[in-house]
Each structure stands twice: as C-alpha cells, then as structure tokens.
Amino acid sequence: MDNYIIKEGKTIAIISYITWIGTLIAYFMNNEKRNSFASFHIRQAIGLSLFSMANSIFLIRYIGFWATGFIGFGLFILLIIGLVGAIQGETKKIPLFGDIFQDWFKGIA
Numbered sequence: 098m099d100n101y102i103i104k105e106g107k108t109i110a111i112i113s114y115i116t117w118i119g120t121l122i123a124y125f126m127n128n129e130k131r132n133s134f135a136s137f138h139i140r141q142a143i144g145l146s147l148f149s150m151a152n153s154i155f156l157i158r159y160i161g162f163w164a165t166g167f168i169g170f171g172l173f174i175l176l177i178i179g180l181v182g183a184i185q186g187e188t189k190k191i192p193l194f195g196d197i198f199q200d201w202f203k204g205i206a
Contacts (some may be wrong), residue, residue, distance in 0.1 A: 098133065098134055098188060100186075102132060102133060102134050103134045103186040104186075105132055105134075106127075106132030106133070106134035106135035106136075106138075107134070107135075107183065107184075107186060109123045109126050109127050109132065109135035109138075109139070110123070110134060110135045110137075110138035110139070110183035111138075111180065111183045111184060112126070113135070113138050113139045113141075113142035113183070114138070114142050114145075114176055114179055114180040114183060116146075117146040117149075117150070119142075120139065120142040120143055120146050123135065123138075123139050123142070124139055124143075124205070127139060134186075134188065137188050137199070138179065138182070138183045138188075139205070140198050140199055140201075140202040140203070140205060141179045141190070141191055141195060141198050141199075142176075142179065143198070143202050143205060144194055144197070144198030144201065144202065145172060145175060145176050145179065145191070145194075145198075148172055148194070149169065149172050152165055152168050152169055152172065153165070153169070156168065175191045175192065175193070175194070178191050178192065179191045
C-alpha cells in the first residue's frame, strides 16, 4: 500500500479502535473520502465491536461471568493488536478473525 494512503488514513484507522463509538465515527469520516487503509481497519474494528457486544449481552447469560471475562480479555488483546497495527501503518489482520472480518464486512467502508 502506498505511504501517502497510509499516512492519510492513519488517524481514521486509529479512531476506529476507540470503542464502538469510535468505530462509528471513523466509518462516517471515511465515507467522505474513501481510504483503503482506513477501510481495512474499520472492518477489523467493526468485527471486534460486534463480538464484544455479543460477548457482553448474550454469552454472559449462557456461559457465565468468568468465561465471558476471559473471552472479553482475549478480545481486548486482539483490539490492542489491531490498534498497534494501525499506529505502525500496517494492514496486518488480527489473529483468528481477521480474514473473517475482512470477508464479512467487505461491503462496509
């Protein structure tokens, strides 16, 4: 990916990892002028946000508080990995789910 594209989309990519509200803000910021680097990280952040919400709302009822806490911690680690990739200007997919998120949300961002 071109350095200009990365530099131009880096701020939006970083914002996308700051809670689900940041993901929503980054999505709308990227709609004005599409940036492929920002879009990549927005798709990653959307997937993590949806998994996190599902973990918090639904899974806690079925698998219990402790298991949900461990899953939440794992999702937090994946979020940090994505955020570090955005800061460093890399399009490195997050482990386990990166390919899935890019496929599921290819029409978004």
